[in-house]
Amino acid sequence: MMRDSVGSTLTRAGFAVRTAIDARSALKEISTKRPDVVLTDLNMPGMTGVDLAGEIRSIDDELPVILMTAFGTVETAVQAMKNGAYDYITKPFEGDEMIIAVKRAISHASVLKENAILKANARTSKSPEGLFGLDRIIGKSSAMRKVREQVRAVASSHGTVLITGESGVGKEVVSHAVHDLSPRNEAAYLAVNCAALNESLLESELFGHERGAFTGADKMRKGRFELADNGSLLLDEVSEVSPQIQAKLLRVLQERAFERVGSSTTIGVDVRVIATSNRDLPKAAAMGEFRQDLFYRLNVLPIVIPPLRDRIEDVQPLAEFFVNKIVARDGRRMIRMSADAIELMGSYAWPGNVRELQNICERAVVLSDPKASEISRAMLEPWLMESRPTPKAMPLRSSGIAQSQSSSNGVVHDVSAPAPAYTQPASISSFAEPKMDYRPGDKTLSEIEREEIVATLERFNGHRQKTAKALGIGVRTLGLKLKKWKEDSLVSPNL
Ligand SMILES: Nc1ncnc2c1ncn2[C@@H]1O[C@H](COP(=O)(O)OP(=O)(O)O)[C@@H](O)[C@H]1O
Ligand SMILES: [Mg+2]
Known part of the structure; x- marks a missing residue:
């Protein structure tokens, strides 16, 4: 009678209730149905409420157990609480009193659970x-x-x-x-x-x-x-x-x-x-x-x-998203990718996919001049060349112009190709000692000059400032030379 009346009071209060005839059948239900709270009498045939609370502890030590106890057995209930029961209510009790105890137990358990989840999340x-x-x-x-x-x-x-x-x-x-x-x-x-x-x-x-x-x-x-x-x-x-x-x-x-x-x-x-x-x-x-x-x-x-290389349209929105995120995180002045930086990123194979793009964006924002409002193509170039995966495009000096264009025109690279023998990123320092692959006397000085300039431009993906700086000439001089050579069809019109 007691079980039925407790059950129906709780059901009326909006709880989903399951009842069990004794401790053994309760334990079975508990391990499979995972209730939020258990109410148990103290004196029951077979196993007492105190022992039941102990058993429940070993299934789930955060599942709150409330003991229902007669006035004379309060001592026992207190002992049970020391053994891990959450609360007790003394018979006879009002429905409201029980409901309050149940709600309190549930909110206690949910705090414990949230805590465990937060800890678990913090771990990985x-x-x-x-x-x-x-x-x-x-x-x-x-x-x-x-x-x-x-x-x-x-x-x-x-x-x-x-x-x-x-x-x-x-x-x-x-x-x-x-x-x-x-x-x-x-x-x-x-x-x-x-x-x-x-x-x-x-x-x-x-x-x-x-x-x-x-x-x-x-x-x-x-x-x-x-x-x-x-x-x-x-x-x-x-x-x-x-x-x-x-x-x-x-x-x-x-x-x-x-x-x-x-x-x-x-x-x-x-x-x-x-x-x-x-x-x-x-x-x-x-x-x-x-x-x-x-x-x-x-x-x-x-x-x-x-993979990202098969959906290159995503590079721009992703880059914007990551740049904005880092800007907000670091509280720096607004900065954006320049149009030619986006273009360069669109031609890269992204073997590390979005994660790599995210890292590059973060690096670019962090290393940019705090006053700068744009991330330049030149800044990204060395990073995107470093892992550029087509070995064919690597021998810069000897390769034709057409080949270097194929690696910057949105061509999809095959990342499953063997790692390029080339590992050293093209940088000004590695460029300072150009290797001589021609014998003196083979070429005229102006041919040598032209080849050196074209090779350097390729190395910097067409970036004139960098090329001029590496060669120790002015950008204007470089521009004039290229203009002349183009007119004479000595170099590619795309340079
Ligand atoms: N479509 C996307 N939109 C926003 N961020 C993304 C997107 N794809 C990947 N990322 C970010 O890139 C990084 C790698 O993504 P992740 O889901 O961990 O990749 P995976 O699990 O496939 O290795 C994460 O920091 C993630 O936030
Ligand atoms: Mg992952």
Whole structure:
């Protein structure tokens, strides 16, 4: 009667209530249904309320337990609180009194949970940028428009999302947007970088561990699956997990249940899993490096993000976004990319994708003259040449003009090509000792001069100030010479 009346009072107050006939059946419910608070009588057949509170502690030490106790047993209730019960109410009690106790317990538990999530996030995730949903995903290319549409389409479902693409294309950004737009956005979004942790750390990070589960486990810790209950969990770089953890992931994806390391109690969770991979997972599966069944479980809602070099229209909006961000962060004078700097960036292959673009923008803003209002092409040149991946374009002296143009005219470079033998960035110092690849006497002085000027211009991607400075002549002199040579068709008209 007592159980029924407590249950209906709480139901009327708007709580979802489940009742259990004794401590044993309560424990079963608790480990799978994960309630926010437990109310228990003190004296029950089988197991007492005090023992039940202790058992609950070992399942979830943040789940508050409220004991209902008769006046004469207050001493026992106090003892129980020392053992970890959260509160007690003395029978007989008013409905309101109980509701207040329940609400207090729930808000206490939610503070603890938020705290754990904040701590978990502080361990690996980066801080949020204040952007929400699709606004996080900058880019105007049709490829990114399609990605945004896919995000919107998959967000409302609870299905597992697999995001693939090269390193630095924005997989984490897209993952976060999926969570933002999902009905789970009020609950936690947690991330685990599967590539960054060794097997046992990763296992305990994902599933948590019991006290004493291994050396150093001096406290029970909840894993990300438990903390992300009702929310979303990003398994970043999932291709890197060991076979043992692959098996565990398969199980949690199939059954939405797992055990903490060192525990035999099964915990049920409701987590939306998002996974990323920069490897070709079907291929890895075919080669036996990744479980095929796990791949199918992950690949329910696939999103593929193309590399930045295949969506060059995104370079400008991304560069603006990053430059503005650094300007705001550092509180410096407004600065923007010059038109020819954007053009140069558009011709680069971006082997490091958006992450590389972001780094270049930050470097450019930080190293610019604080009074400058534009980032020049010349500033970016050495950085974009350094990793320029087409080896053919590298032998600057001997290559024809046409070749150097092909590397600055928006041609897509093949980053899978072998790393160029050329590693030293073209800079004024490396240029100070031009190598003589012609024998004296072969050429006239004016030919030598012309070749040297053309080669230097190529080296600086057509930048006249830099070329003039490196050669120790005036920009005007250089301009006049080039004009004359063009008229005489001795050099390319594009120089
Ligand atoms: N479309 C985008 N809009 C805004 N920022 C982006 C975008 N794509 C990538 N970034 C930024 O570039 C960096 C790399 O992105 P990230 O999502 O970590 O790449 P991945 O996980 O694919 O390696 C991050 O700092 C991220 O904020
Ligand atoms: Mg990543």
